[in-house]
Amino acid sequence: MTPRISPERLQQGLEELARFGGRPDGGVDRLAGTPADLEARRWLAGRMGELGLEAALWLAGRMGELGLEAALDEVNNVFGHPPGGGPWLLLGSHTDTVPAGGRLDGAYGVIAALEAYRAVREAAHPAAARLALVSFHDEEGVSGHGFEGSEHFCASPSLTFVSGYLELHIEQGPRLEAEGKDLGVVDAIVGIDRYQVEIRGEANHAGTTPFSYRKDAGRTAARFIGHLRELVQGVDERMVANVGSLELEPGAPNQVPGRARFLVELRGPAAGLLASAGQVARDELQRLAAEEGCSVEVAAQSSWPAMAMFPGYVSALERVCARSGLAWARLASGAGHDAEILARHVPAAMLFVPSRRGISHSPLEYTDPRLLAQGCQALLEAALEVLGEG
Amino acid sequence: MTPRISPERLQQGLEELARFGGRPDGGVDRLAGTPADLEARRWLAGRMGELGLEAALWLAGRMGELGLEAALDEVNNVFGHPPGGGPWLLLGSHTDTVPAGGRLDGAYGVIAALEAYRAVREAAHPAAARLALVSFHDEEGVSGHGFEGSEHFCASPSLTFVSGYLELHIEQGPRLEAEGKDLGVVDAIVGIDRYQVEIRGEANHAGTTPFSYRKDAGRTAARFIGHLRELVQGVDERMVANVGSLELEPGAPNQVPGRARFLVELRGPAAGLLASAGQVARDELQRLAAEEGCSVEVAAQSSWPAMAMFPGYVSALERVCARSGLAWARLASGAGHDAEILARHVPAAMLFVPSRRGISHSPLEYTDPRLLAQGCQALLEAALEVLGEG
Incomplete structure (x- = not known):
């Protein structure tokens, strides 16, 4: 018994x-x-x-x-x-x-x-x-x-x-x-991969610089963060991701952000999924940065295997x-x-x-x-x- | 001459x-x-x-x-x-x-x-x-x-x-x-209107909280900032807008942001346009916050007339x-x-x-x-x- x-x-x-x-x-x-x-x-x-x-x-x-x-x-x-x-x-x-x-x-x-x-x-x-x-x-x-x-x-x-x-x-x-x-x-x-992202645009006057002349690192970052969920869910629905903070420079209300720095955390139940999601995130950052006239640098910060x-x-x-x-x-x-x-x-x-x-x-x-x-x-x-x- | x-x-x-x-x-x-x-x-x-x-x-x-x-x-x-x-x-x-x-x-x-x-x-x-x-x-x-x-x-x-x-x-x-x-x-x-925005969601564990259970104030803010340009251009193509910084809380890589605070600056050549764009921005913030399970508070901070x-x-x-x-x-x-x-x-x-x-x-x-x-x-x-x- x-x-x-x-x-x-x-x-x-x-x-x-x-x-x-x-x-x-x-x-x-x-x-x-x-x-x-x-x-x-x-x-x-x-x-x-x-x-x-x-x-x-x-x-x-x-x-x-x-x-x-x-x-x-x-x-x-x-x-x-x-x-x-x-x-x-x-x-x-x-x-x-x-x-x-x-x-x-x-x-x-x-x-x-x-x-x-x-x-x-x-x-x-x-x-x-x-x-x-x-x-x-x-x-x-x-x-x-x-x-x-x-x-x-x-x-x-x-x-x-x-x-x-x-x-x-x-x-x-x-x-x-x-x-x-x-x-x-x-x-x-889940495994946890963290990437440090730095987007470089051009700080500029937010009044005298029309949208079409801006290289807005903040907008680039926001576009990425705003659909990060859909990006990783497209890789595998068991994955999650997070951006917990975002640093914009110079940081004044009337200055177009010339730099954006943030950390992306990806979590997934298999190493292959993490690598795929990391690549998808990199590719998307490159695409968005190009569209916005910015450049982007992505550095792997840490990796805990699934x-x-x-x-x-x-x-x-x-x-x-x-x-x-x-x-x-x-x-x-x-x-x-x-x-x-x-x-x-x-x-x-x-x-x-x-x-x-x-x-x-x-x-x-x-x-x-x-x-x-x-x-x-x-x-x-x-x-x-x-x-x-x- | x-x-x-x-x-x-x-x-x-x-x-x-x-x-x-x-x-x-x-x-x-x-x-x-x-x-x-x-x-x-x-x-x-x-x-x-x-x-x-x-x-x-x-x-x-x-x-x-x-x-x-x-x-x-x-x-x-x-x-x-x-x-x-x-x-x-x-x-x-x-x-x-x-x-x-x-x-x-x-x-x-x-x-x-x-x-x-x-x-x-x-x-x-x-x-x-x-x-x-x-x-x-x-x-x-x-x-x-x-x-x-x-x-x-x-x-x-x-x-x-x-x-x-x-x-x-x-x-x-x-x-x-x-x-x-x-x-x-x-x-x-141009006139300049500034709005202080605070989005309130729920801080949570970024690993154990699936996307569908999150109330992510950072994602809500990012979705707004990522298409602010299109929003104000939809009101009048002579307008511009800017978000120069974004504060997320608690601010850790593994915590879903429970709060987002930022300042939106709108510039336009006529008071009516500024008011319209301000309303469009408010409406969009309400819509996005509702979609993301968050609430939002928008307060006029300053207004320089066009x-x-x-x-x-x-x-x-x-x-x-x-x-x-x-x-x-x-x-x-x-x-x-x-x-x-x-x-x-x-x-x-x-x-x-x-x-x-x-x-x-x-x-x-x-x-x-x-x-x-x-x-x-x-x-x-x-x-x-x-x-x-x-």
Whole structure:
């Protein structure tokens, strides 16, 4: 019989964790490396120990020290596993937050993994010996570059004891709620390419320079930004793009802008799509600049590769969702997650639950407890499915 | 026989004036009220005196003191007139500059008026008794609001001694040069309406928020700015518009802009056109905001009325241009000039000569001496035409 998670214990776990760095407004300040973050990790290691898991220091040279009951590794990853050497299917997420973050981003995946493991163990299910738990350090990258814990873990010998990784997370977007879905199966985490664009025209008097004599860098930029959506949707409808700010020079109301600078962010679930959209954007900028008598320079600023989730795990998650009788959808994650780091090295996949109004990284972050419990149970069943014990 | 101006004396006058505040790069720093500006005005009063003109203090209560040979009024206007009480047709412009200004903006109109008067006088033409010369104070408004001298003059009793006003100026725009014209007859000085626009959408995660769920204030602004040209040209092809800067909030590459703020400047040769274009812009902003799920607030920030030149003078200038055999065009001035202040009170009109590449308010300001001489001669003939002595 399939073990059942306890919605009450799941909620209690979330509430206890939310006390570390808790804010009066219901949000959480638990930035990676702060006292609140470390205290939460020690508390978590204690909960793992209660479950008979060994929470270990995962240093390259210290693998022999396994058997500690509650410990953090040198980068503050909390890792708990049953006695023995695995391989284990790893369940987890992260517990650090952004400033004024919410109670669920990351925390939900860690507490749900704890609850799923507890339910499996209480049911004396054999899968209990094949599961391990993790809370990765510094996923958010508020002061660093993010994913520090998962990158450290994947570069350590510890990785060889892990057979795969499942992560449960709130969507942080509006789609599941808007479409009335209870669960989301993530088939890819989008890649992010950023381009720095500089359009050069000619600053001029906005009164004495007729339109036909202008080389208006601002108009060129506006024409591009105004239909960027249609451009990338023309490449693939799963893509998005953004321009968050625009700098025009000289910047006076009566001066035709001679320069425009902005950053284009493209997101897509596959590297090929990102490259295509980048080329389409470049071509369109060239075309518009030529039409407006301007020149344009486009420089790649950064590129985070898209990461497909492991097809076998995606199929397993879909089977679990289908059996649950709940409404579900397959979707790409528009935000980054530790799962994209793990997926470079081991089979990995993610499950989403809806986010109320898509709000995240905010004290207003909220998902109905019923949906949280359903997601936790689905994680449990997904783990059993992946292990062939469903 | 029509008196002829001397191109050499015109050039010499321009060069002498350019020494006051002259810059090594060929430009001029002669901001209103600075020692260089005052010195230039005293020099000018001296030149007027050499021509037998009385350069007078034009204070309301000091009209009786006429007869001074070289003087500035209380706001530094330099005004020179023949003995007697007029009425005189006033010729002139201003000699103050912007910082790092050019040698021609304003200065050309004053020196050309001096030369035209000298030629008329040397020819013993009867019109010499009916002409007066002026260099208005602080047209540029670098620290003040501009047009101080002409506004002061028009508010003083002195105005009653003036029958009309003609001003010669460089175009400060590219049109005449591009169209191969030697002279421009100005039929209107554009009015300027400025609107402050604020578009309110919803700041959101640029990765997890699909396009269809966004309320993107930046995209709304870009769509408007990208076809502002077509919007105002649809109202009247003599209109122009500009957006010189755009502020997006929160302003990060991965955040959908929740607010957009910008200033729209509209210029047109008639108040009705400005009002129409303002309404068209408002309507379009409302339409785009509704389409994008945003709201918009448009507030009138400032309004400088358009000013038509006096039709009788415009016709007289056109007759002079036609007789000259030179290529000429009728156009509206996109920049403000003292003539728009005078035109509120007395018949007034303007003549333009081309500006090389449309550059002005810059040491690079330049017009070929041949064109400057032609403009000066045209001013002389226009004065005679207006006085019925052509």
